[in-house]
Amino acid sequence: MKSTTIYDVAKEAGVSIATVSNAINGKGKVSKKRKDEIFKVMERLKYQPSVIASALMGKKTYTIGLLIPDVSNPFFAEIARTVEDLAHSEGYSVIVCSTDNRDERVEKYIRLLEQKNVDGILIGTGMENSEILAQLAEKDLAIVMIAREASSIAVHSVVTNDFRGGTLAAEHLLGHGHTRMAVLAEDMRVTSSLERVRGFRFGLFEAGITLGEEHIETCGSGIKDGKRATVELLRSKDRPTAIFCCNDLLAIGALQAAKEAGVRVPEDLSVVGFDDTILSTVTNPSLTTISQPMDQMAQLAFNLLMNPPESSEIKQRIIMQPELVIRESTGTLQ
Amino acid sequence: MKSTTIYDVAKEAGVSIATVSNAINGKGKVSKKRKDEIFKVMERLKYQPSVIASALMGKKTYTIGLLIPDVSNPFFAEIARTVEDLAHSEGYSVIVCSTDNRDERVEKYIRLLEQKNVDGILIGTGMENSEILAQLAEKDLAIVMIAREASSIAVHSVVTNDFRGGTLAAEHLLGHGHTRMAVLAEDMRVTSSLERVRGFRFGLFEAGITLGEEHIETCGSGIKDGKRATVELLRSKDRPTAIFCCNDLLAIGALQAAKEAGVRVPEDLSVVGFDDTILSTVTNPSLTTISQPMDQMAQLAFNLLMNPPESSEIKQRIIMQPELVIRESTGTLQ
DNA sequence: CTGAAAGCGCTTACAG
C-alpha cells in the first residue's frame, strides 16, 4: 500500500504541492483559509511527510549517531537513554553503535552514518587510531565527544575531569589509612582510564606514596577482566589493601574475586569503582565509586551537537567535576 | 564541503551515471574493464553512495527500529546489543526507542520510524492500546514482536514460554519446602508478566497450594518498586518465605528490602527473579532466576523481520523454553 | 554492453 504523498494532499486540497509544502513548513505566505484547508486534508489522508525526500533536498534527517563501546554496559546504556530522551524531545532519532573500542567497527559505523546523512555524531568510544576522527573532523558533519578525550583533534567535547576523579579516589583511600594500593586500568585505548590512573597516582604521590608500575594492572573492561586481575593481585606477596578500579565493572570483578578468596570487603580490602552505574548500588557490599554528572554531560553534548557555537574554529571543551560517592566497599583496615 | 556524487564518478570515469549505478549494484551487464575502472575512480574519489537517495527510489533504508521499554534496563540493553550486532553484520543500523511502556511514546516513535522509512520494526515493548499496532499491521511495514505478546494482532512473534517460566519458579520453590509465597508482578501493560504470574500460580495449584490475590503485588518494574513492595510483604503478619519476582530488577529490590529488614536470604527468605540479566550475577547473594535464550530470540526475530515467510497471511509465533538458573538467593528455610 | 530520460517525494527560488 503506497503511502500518501504531498501530491495526494495537493490534489485533494485543490492547490499545488508548493503551497502544501509552504503550509507545512510555515514558509512563504499561505492564506489562513488555504492553510486550514490543507491541514484538514492532511489529517484526513493521514499524510506524513517523507523525511527521506526532504533530507535529499538538503534538509536534516533528524537522526543522530551515538558511538559507544557497548550498550549492554550499564554506564553506556544510561548515557544512551539520556541522549535518546533529549533527542526524541527534539524530534530526532538516535542510531546506537556499539564499537567495542575497535577501530574497524568505529570506522564501519561512521561510514554507515555518513551514508545515511545523519545530522551529527556523538562519540563516546575510545579508538586506537585517531585518523578516522581526523578525517571526520574535516567534513562538515557535526561531532561532539562525550566522556572521552579526542587527543589532539579539534572537536567539541564534554568530559569529566578524570584526573581529579582518580585523585578523589586516592584521597578517600588514604583517609582510611591505606598505603599498599593497586589499580585496575582499562586498556590503553580509553584515554579517560589513563587520566584516572594518573590522577590516582598523583594523589598518592602528594601523600608521599609511590605507586609502582607493578601495581597497575591493565586489563579489559569487563567484570571477568576485573576478577581475573584481582585474583592475581590477591595472590601476590605484598597484597594490596585497597584497589582503585577504573570502572564499576572492574570493581565488581574485584568484589567477586575477593569473595571467592575469602577476603572480606571492606575489612580486609577496600574497593573503589568509577562511573556510579546502577550496578554499584546493587552489589553487596555496595560500591564506593566516583560519579560523573552523566545527565548534564549528555545534555551539554547534545546541545553542542545541535547548536554548535558560531565561531566554528574554536572548539569547546567542557569539563565536569566528578564526585566521590561513599558506599560500603571502602573502610579502614581491621 | 559537498560530498562526491554518482555524477562525479561518472564524469571522472567517462561513463554515464546509469553505468556507475549498474556497476555498483551488479545489475545489468557492465564490462569487466569498465567496472574495474569505475571502482578505481570510486575509491580515488572516496565515493559513498547516498542511502537517502537510493531509499527514495524505493530501495531499503537499511535501518530498523527497536522499540523497548528502556535501554537503561540491563535486560533490554542486552537485547539491544544483540540486535545491533546482527543488524550491523547485514549492513543495517538500529534506531533504539525507549517507550517506558507508554502509549504516547510508542505512537510517537512509530510515527517517526515510519516517516524515516525504516525497513522494519522490532517491538519488545508493552502497550496498553493495541490499536496502534493494529494500524501498523495494516501497512506493509515488517514487524516482529520480541519477548512480548501481541494480543490478538496478526504479527510474527518470538516469545518465551512465560507461563512455563513461572511454573519453573514455583516448582523450584516448592522443592525447597516453601508454602507461603508471594509474587511481585509488573504492571498490567506487560503481558509477559501476567503469564509468569499465571504459570507460577498454576505450579502452586498443582501442588495443592492456592496463591491468593492478596499475595500478588502489582508494582512498577524497577528496583525501587520491588523494594517498596517487599517492605510491605515483610511487614505483613503471615510473611511469605519466598518471593517470585517477574523480573530481576524487582528481585534486586526484594533483596535490598530483606537486607535492610535484617531478613537473611536465603535462610529466612528465598527470592527468584526473571530474565537472568548481568545484574543477577552481581548481587550478593547472587540471584536465582529464570533465563530466556535472548541471543537466539533476537536472532530469530531479526531473521523473521528481514526474511518474512512467503505466505504472509500466516503469522509465525515462535516459542522458546525458559530455564531455571539456580544461584544463591533460594534455599530451604532454616 | 551502455546511455538518455523519467521519476522517487520533497523544497526552493522565481514569476506572476
Add this chain to the structure above:
DNA sequence: CTGAAAGCGCTTACAG
C-alpha cells in the same frame, strides 16, 4: 498569496 519548474542523488525500464 500561489504555482510551474528545476533539482536533490539515485534506480530503472527502455532504446540502441
